[in-house]
Amino acid sequence: MRLANKLAVVTAAASGMGRAGVEVFVREGAQVVAVDINEAALIDLAQAVGPAVRPLVADLTDLERCRSYIHQAAEMLGGIDLLWSHAGMPVDGRIEGLDMAEYDRSIMLNLTSSVLAAGEVIGYMRRRGGGSILFTGSTAGLVGSMASPVYSAEKFAVVGFTKSLAQRFAPDNVRVNVVCPSIANTPMKQGFIGASTDPEAFEKVLTASIPLGRFASAEDVANAALFLLSDEASFITGVALPVDGGFTAR
Template identity: 60%
Template sequence: MRLKGKLAIVTAAASGMGRAGVERFVREGARVAAIDISPTALDQLVADFGADKVVPIIADLSTPEGARSSIDQAVAALGGADILWAHAGMPGPASVENLDMAAYQKAIDLNVTSATLGAGQVAAHMRARGGGAIVFTSSISGLVGSMMSPIYSAAKWAVVGLTKSLSLALAADNIRVNVVCPGLADTPMKIGFTGRNGDPAEAAANEAKVVGAVPMGRLVKPGEVADAVLWLVSDEASFVTGVALPVDGGFTAR
């Protein structure tokens, strides 16, 4: 077991990539505090993986209070923290023209601020345990520009920058900081990128464009991203920090 005895926190844990991460962390021996906004989805997570392995925490991570208090609750419930996968995010507005400032701010708060505050809240607890591993979720849109999602792209570039900076700041404390950069994934959030206008034909056409640009010719599966995160938080990656790891079927290799 690669995470035997580890105490892990996962945000946006109850569906998609986050859920896949919880499954892998539990399988590899960790106890997991699962943070999500959906009580129903968290209940299902506990039912599937066991109340002895998964601690559910309901929180709205788009607010500073939710981002901070959820980590504090997780640490209190687990008795510490060795791992944080700060995965929460959302697409945000599709254009900067006539920008809805409330929607813009929520996207920045969920994608960037929640990750920043989560790392800030957990760092001292990891330091007290002799180190730890933080992984953020960015996107291929945090490595190359996104024509369909400029706000999301800006936010995810910020997450990559945050990773690089914190990896230097926390290296002396034996806290490794990395970020995964998935391509478009087959998750419930997919439609938020491909079909913002509610038109199924437009969503299908946009997805086909994305798939056509991926050398491996398909979307990424949630479990493939979770596998990359599992490696980054494990001792197998003990000398890996400051890395932005694409999980994108070769999309950013051009």
């Protein structure tokens, strides 16, 4: 098993790629604290996957909660080896007439929640002689996104933070990477496409932009997360890995 005896924390764990990650991490031998704002979906996940999953409800737009959940998770598990800070949200594409409340909320969830979690988790990883941190970026954090400039800026920041932190934490034997999906088949994608004026046409255009001709599955991204978090990637740090069917290869 690729994560045998590892103690892992996953955020945005109750749906989509996070949920697929929890499932595959447990299958590979990890104990997982699954963090999400949606308590009912967390309970459903824990029932489906079994006792290796411990649910933890947290709203990661709350500054103090972004710190305290790490300590709570460490207590539940008896330490932390792996963190996948996956939580994030789409952002309205408008620049003129920007909604400042949504702007602040998105920076909090897409960037600050990961920054704070990294600052709290590093002490636990040092105590265990090392660890692995994974963030979730996006292809919009690797190339500009005309549709969503603010989201793109936030995800570029996550990539920059990853590369900086990888150097800072390397002496502690803690690796830091970021997985960068193109559009993935999850509820978040449904919301994003559904909000367009012609969802069917928009979905066709988006699909055509992917050389492999389809959207990512939640499992495509969870498998990349598994690799980057596992000891198989023990010499890989500071990497922004596109999981994008070739989208950024152009």
